[in-house]
Amino acid sequence: MFAVVRHYHFKPEDGEKIDKIIQDGFVPLLKKAKGFVRYYWLDTGNGEGASLSVFKDKAGADESIHIAAEFVKAQMSTLLTQKPEVIEGPVRAHD
Template identity: 30%
Template sequence: MYAVVRVYTTKSGSAEEVFKQVGAEFADRIPEQVGALLYTAVDTGDGSALTVTFFADEQAADRSESAVAQVQQSLNTRFGIEEAGVRRGPVMVSRADPAVARPVTI
């Protein structure tokens, strides 16, 4: 498994509205579109957020980049969302409860 963590900031400071739009427009299709095993968006406060996406392998993560760029452009245009950093790497330890498989939306 391979993980990509992206940190985002927004000029609007309206993280809640961004999360609603991500939930309504992107969250159901992002995993399929980019080949992700798991996609999560986390409100980290102060108008910032992060996403954590798990893939089968590094190549799947690499193939997702163009789709991610399109989503980022759409969110930037509407909400001023900007990527502030990316961390990537192989998952070395993983455990999951079945609750992880249930969708969460606001």
């Protein structure tokens, strides 16, 4: 399995709007990616959020990076205060 973690920064007052955009727009799109396993989004309430996406293989994780970049550019760019940080790698431990 491969995972992608994305770290976002935004104004705290935009948190609920971003949560809705992700739930209603991004999650359904991401679920169509090859090898999709799971997606989690967390919002700290303080202007930061992070997501964890899990895929069966690297190809799916790579595809998700492109999907997310296009989605953020089209739907969230005006809401973010800086470019998202993205890390990707193989899952080495899980239950």
